[in-house]
Amino acid sequence: MNTITQLFKIQYPIIQGGMIWNSGYKLAAAVSNAGGLGLIGAGSMYPDVLRSHIQKCKKATAKPFGVNVPMLYPNIQEIMDILVEEEVKIVFTSAGNPKTWTSFLKEQGMTVVHVVSSSKFALKAQEAGVDAVVAEGFEAGGHNGREETTTLTLIPMVKAQINIPLIAAGGVATGRGMLAVMVLGADGVQMGSRFAASDESSSHADFKNAIIEMEEGGTHLTLKELAPVRLIKNKFYNDLQELYMKSPTKEDLVALLGRARAKRGMFEGDLVEGELEIGQIAGLINEIKPVKEIIEEIINEFEQAKRELPEF
Amino acid sequence: MNTITQLFKIQYPIIQGGMIWNSGYKLAAAVSNAGGLGLIGAGSMYPDVLRSHIQKCKKATAKPFGVNVPMLYPNIQEIMDILVEEEVKIVFTSAGNPKTWTSFLKEQGMTVVHVVSSSKFALKAQEAGVDAVVAEGFEAGGHNGREETTTLTLIPMVKAQINIPLIAAGGVATGRGMLAVMVLGADGVQMGSRFAASDESSSHADFKNAIIEMEEGGTHLTLKELAPVRLIKNKFYNDLQELYMKSPTKEDLVALLGRARAKRGMFEGDLVEGELEIGQIAGLINEIKPVKEIIEEIINEFEQAKRELPEF
Numbered sequence: 197m198n199t200i201t202q203l204f205k206i207q208y209p210i211i212q213g214g215m216i217w218n219s220g221y222k223l224a225a226a227v228s229n230a231g232g233l234g235l236i237g238a239g240s241m242y243p244d245v246l247r248s249h250i251q252k253c254k255k256a257t258a259k260p261f262g263v264n265v266p267m268l269y270p271n272i273q274e275i276m277d278i279l280v281e282e283e284v285k286i287v288f289t290s291a292g293n294p295k296t297w298t299s300f301l302k303e304q305g306m307t308v309v310h311v312v313s314s315s316k317f318a319l320k321a322q323e324a325g326v327d328a329v330v331a332e333g334f335e336a337g338g339h340n341g342r343e344e345t346t347t348l349t350l351i352p353m354v355k356a357q358i359n360i361p362l363i364a365a366g367g368v369a370t371g372r373g374m375l376a377v378m379v380l381g382a383d384g385v386q387m388g389s390r391f392a393a394s395d396e397s398s399s400h401a402d403f404k405n406a407i408i409e410m411e412e413g414g415t416h417l418t419l420k421e422l423a424p425v426r427l428i429k430n431k432f433y434n435d436l437q438e439l440y441m442k443s444p445t446k447e448d449l450v451a452l453l454g455r456a457r458a459k460r461g462m463f464e465g466d467l468v469e470g471e472l473e474i475g476q477i478a479g480l481i482n483e484i485k486p487v488k489e490i491i492e493e494i495i496n497e498f499e500q501a502k503r504e505l506p507e508f
Numbered sequence: 509m510n511t512i513t514q515l516f517k518i519q520y521p522i523i524q525g526g527m528i529w530n531s532g533y534k535l536a537a538a539v540s541n542a543g544g545l546g547l548i549g550a551g552s553m554y555p556d557v558l559r560s561h562i563q564k565c566k567k568a569t570a571k572p573f574g575v576n577v578p579m580l581y582p583n584i585q586e587i588m589d590i591l592v593e594e595e596v597k598i599v600f601t602s603a604g605n606p607k608t609w610t611s612f613l614k615e616q617g618m619t620v621v622h623v624v625s626s627s628k629f630a631l632k633a634q635e636a637g638v639d640a641v642v643a644e645g646f647e648a649g650g651h652n653g654r655e656e657t658t659t660l661t662l663i664p665m666v667k668a669q670i671n672i673p674l675i676a677a678g679g680v681a682t683g684r685g686m687l688a689v690m691v692l693g694a695d696g697v698q699m700g701s702r703f704a705a706s707d708e709s710s711s712h713a714d715f716k717n718a719i720i721e722m723e724e725g726g727t728h729l730t731l732k733e734l735a736p737v738r739l740i741k742n743k744f745y746n747d748l749q750e751l752y753m754k755s756p757t758k759e760d761l762v763a764l765l766g767r768a769r770a771k772r773g774m775f776e777g778d779l780v781e782g783e784l785e786i787g788q789i790a791g792l793i794n795e796i797k798p799v800k801e802i803i804e805e806i807i808n809e810f811e812q813a814k815r816e817l818p819e820f
Binding site for chain 2: 197198200201202208209218314315316333334336343345346347348349350352353354361366367368370372373375376377378380381383384412413415416443475476477479501503504505507508
């Protein structure tokens, strides 16, 4: 038991990050059934789709699970109402001000966690009354902070500022990675990329293959003028880089990005024109596996690393 | 004993990074005398200045020390001749192809280490015959790799590729940081920022104060069109950002950079117009201390962290 396993009533302090087009109820339920905390990623779901995933998740697992809600979601009030109606117990909020919804969610008796990329926002989240924070470093996939602070430096700095439980995210996909960030002060880990390349992820098989085939250095944080996002360097990324050579306006970038690029890449498997969001640690992920096996391997490696500590 | 302490015949696997305008013989000798490996940073020294620092270092310590040589140095042949003449035993090369000088240095009986920012270059260094590699992540201060791979993700990927000793750099300034990267597979650490803010660093007192006063998020990796470098966000940095708004050519950037910006910032203490190179972890460094105290604290924290491993 530690503060994270107690907070969520789970066996291992491993949270599966809410990822658009990857983390539907199948992935969330599989992670929760394997002893971690699964999160349904609401970011790519229409309200009725989210409701259906929550209902299916309740049937697929008797264990605690949660929902990740990017607060910039257009139908945010409708989403929050669904969480209440469906009696969701755990909510991870991201991409927005934690003050806006934390009180409301806490009044419903929910456990609330907010995702941050700096100590300053971690403190704001703590002041807003969240139960824990996820601190996510520069190496993480998808949307990311503007200060570009890496997980290795971010975790001890956040730890020094807050007194609520701390979950490390960005760059963790193994038991050794988990032990490393917990040595730095994290009470648990949130992993995205590792679970994106699982059997139970709802993303397209071709995207999963792209993750395991991706080599070190295969991602880049781009679109900083809009919202920084870490992508695989595919043709769409190269088109972006070409546009950048021409000193584009924000409007030019928005026009090239267009609509539904992320769905096209991750859900429909268009590896050429789609947006493929993944973390740097994908360079270390070489096999698509069932969630249960992933979690068992991580825990085994974590325990083994504890027995083989460095000496000199 | 481990592979790094054996290789260099030192007590602790802590290497002080060679840093322009910071690591003269006083810093290098202090680190070596305290049980780590001190490096004289040749990058900011004229050949005769380097020779003098090597001679003074030999008098200031009976322990092993080394010299860091950026291979893009204009007088590189002259520098290498000095290393031979002065019987330097340990050379760290950086910023260049390890094949160019490794054989020559090895033939002189020197221990040779090369600094890399990717597994690909780590393998190239191993093939060139170096004794160890330093793998340096995106969070490190000063000049940095183009792939922007962070230390947390870089170390396990390099470890999986090479079979010579591995030194982790970038984002490490504490005993917990040291344990974290060694759990990931490093055999030792190279630290720059922590030693830049030491009594024995040759940098200006005002620069040292800027390091300890710098807050999280206070650095940025910029000048990527020339050679990526991590700087404190001061007026010079802001001027660069303004220039970037105007779609500058490389020549525009070179013109704004001008000459001797790094000396002006770090050695002369011009915090406004100078180039102030430091790592992200400076946000965690709050006190200028003697080297001996820094190393003792790191080792104590490292040992304590090993006794307080995470449980759940």
